[in-house]
Amino acid sequence: MRRTPVVVFLFFLLLSTIIVVTQSSTASSSLQSFFQRVFSFPRDFVVSLMPEQVSNSEIDSLRSENKALLSKKYDFEKLSSELESLRNQFRDSEDIASSLIPARVLGKIGDGRKPDVLIVDIPSGVAEGDTALLGNNLVGVVGMVGGSQARIITVNNPEFEAVVTTSDTGASGIVRGSGGSVALGEVAAQESLRRGDLVVTTGEAREDVLIPQDYVVGRISSVNDAPQAAFKTAEVESLIDFGNLSQVFLYTK
């Protein structure tokens, strides 16, 4: 067998380095989109085969719940129009709904129920630092965009962090992913943390990532209240069922 000289490996290594360096170029992005379009059919096929995992009894209960919710919808719409006019009086708010883009989940990296990373397909216009939402819950932030797909750093990822406050006691702190769970930290010792409190975003920018205000990161599942410590910490559980997550909404700035 003919042996490959070292210079050939060196050539391929240099070529790879050039590709990495020119990551953000249009040519690189087009090549990635091409590969994603042409070679993603086995994954798309597997994703399309995934069952919804909802039993008949669950469907029946969801139908009855849906009827009850429809009757409440009228009241809610009346209240929300009043709330909207009040909100407009007190502060200028962006129409977040107009900036939401649906994105299909193609893959999950890490624990299937609490993944660190989601791979989603995206239209053009999505950039690093955009926010992924589901209902009024925060899913994560867009970490990397390549071609027509993106990586979402979920709230469970150690790279994720956001400035938050608790809904009932108003204690402010910072949440960070800790590999499968979310940790709330940097809460001043004099502030109060309660199990069951919702942790919501404050809308404060951190490391060039602006997460919109009042989105739920999770619920406090346990509080670490050491008497001598300068800060309080707590464990937070996201309310999102990542195991069955098939779509998220991207909030683009």
Place this chain on the structure above:
Amino acid sequence: MRKAVVVSLLILSLYIEVILLHFPLFLILSIISLLFFREIFMLMVVFLLSLILDSLMVNLFGITAIFIFGVMLLASMRVREVDLRSRVAVFFFLILVSVFYSMMVGYSHNFLIYLLIFLGYGVFEYLYRDEKLIGKKIIPWV
């Protein structure tokens, strides 16, 4: 025939990594394949597949190729008195590189998986070297 089997295995490992198992399977198999088939054809196939993997996993585009060819470059060199071309050295590179690669691309950090995989590779190497099972009769294509 042998190359066709290896290329098929590489494509299979790529899709296993993308769909099922987030573990640097493609990286490991590519390096092992290139150790056995140090040919331009295989280099080009591995290079192309590594770019496809990066696209589908939305990794830094080209990062997998850097790891593969970095190891291959090191494994082709003799530095002073240390022969980096030996299989022990390559085995050591494989462990280091796959763990580091997993950290870079955000894969699982369950080191038991790495231990099992490399234990398997170690057994394969032992049997291949001594032609105890693999070689001519039981797995003739290797």
